[in-house]
Amino acid sequence: MANKTAHVMVVTPHPDDAEFGAAGTVAAWVRRGKEVVYVVCTNGNKGTTDPNMTPERLARMREKEQLEAAKVLGVREVVFLRHPDQGLEDTSEFRKQIVRLIRIYRPRIVITADPYRKYFWHRDHRITGQVTLDAVFPYARDRLSYPELLLDGLEPHRVDEILLWASEDVNYCFDVTDTFDLKMKALYCHVSQVGDWPRGDLENWLRERCRTAADGKEYELAESFHREEVLY
Numbered sequence: 001m002a003n004k005t006a007h008v009m010v011v012t013p014h015p016d017d018a019e020f021g022a023a024g025t026v027a028a029w030v031r032r033g034k035e036v037v038y039v040v041c042t043n044g045n046k047g048t049t050d051p052n053m054t055p056e057r058l059a060r061m062r063e064k065e066q067l068e069a070a071k072v073l074g075v076r077e078v079v080f081l082r083h084p085d086q087g088l089e090d091t092s093e094f095r096k097q098i099v100r101l102i103r104i105y106r107p108r109i110v111i112t113a114d115p116y117r118k119y120f121w122h123r124d125h126r127i128t129g130q131v132t133l134d135a136v137f138p139y140a141r142d143r144l145s146y147p148e149l150l151l152d153g154l155e156p157h158r159v160d161e162i163l164l165w166a167s168e169d170v171n172y173c174f175d176v177t178d179t180f181d182l183k184m185k186a187l188y189c190h191v192s193q194v195g196d197w198p199r200g201d202l203e204n205w206l207r208e209r210c211r212t213a214a215d216g217k218e219y220e221l222a223e224s225f226h227r228e229e230v231l232y
């Protein structure tokens with residue numbers, strides 16, 4: 001198998017979530033020469049209020065938007081799993097897809113949505129976060145998990161750390177002062193999602209959020225995460 005390893009794997013429920021949650025961090029890592037791969041779990045085909053939009057057209061648009069956003073950020077590769085929007089379940093099959101990708105790309109860091117937000121939290125976000133955590137530990141690590149992957153030449157892989165965006169239990173901030181503009185540029189690629197927001201409003205809201213996240217730090221803007229090292 002060709003060497004596809006990436007330093008960072010971002011597992012996003014829908015196209016656009018990774019840009020909201022982690023694009024500034026991703027862009028900073030790319031600038032430092034790190035390889036980043038995106039895994040987009042659903043096709044986002046329910047994310048519209050437009051009565052004239054069809055699910056098929058929306059899915060096609062959102063894939064294109066995600067590719068454009070990834071290009072802006074310098075993400076090397078985008079893998080689309082194309083599950084239906086609002087259709088994710090915590091199944092062995094979905095978990096195996098993520099384990100397979102972790103074993104192919106062998107990332108040091110995995111970034112995804114925090115599954116433990118209380119109350120209203122998009123079900124796809126909760127399930128993506130939970131399945132990705134489980135895939136990182138213990139399934140990607142353990143030789144006898146999904147033994148058919150071994151037969152495909154996919155050796156176990158130990159991820160070093162996981163970062164969860166949209167966390168209510170923040171313990172880690174990343175300086176995005178120099179990449180905030182790229183984050184916005186990538187976000188604006190998702191026209192089907194943010195096209196109706198007055199540009200200034202979206203940018204001001206996010207800038208304020210990043211400024212609050214950096215409160216007390218020596219830099220101006222941050223993205224915030226819950227970070228866990230995988231110690232086992």
Ligand SMILES: [Zn+2]
Pocket residue numbers: 013014017122125
């Ligand atoms: Zn989402």
